[in-house]
Amino acid sequence: MLEIKRLRLLWELDARGTVAAVADALSYTPSAVSQQLGILEREAGVPLLRKAGRRLELTPAAHALVAETEELLAGLERAEAALHRVHPEVSGT
DSSP states (O other): OOOHHHHHHHHHHHHHOSHHHHHHHHTOOHHHHHHHHHHHHHHHTSOOEEEETTEEEEOHHHHHHHHHHHHHHHHHHHHHHHHHHHOOOOOOO
């Protein structure tokens, strides 16, 4: 099964263009992002990334996953919003 956190990293890579930008935006190290993307690629069982000079390009399979991930992330946001509508009480310190 594909992990949503790893799918989000792929989605962020598509949006931001570089592993370094993804790492910076999400407070990860570039190495951690690369490692997680490698795991996602193994989970998927198909190549998702290819080197293009010093950058990574998404394969057609990766672009298909990014499109589906967009829907998944939107669904998760809707689910969180629904929870907040049902339980609007502020909590925490």
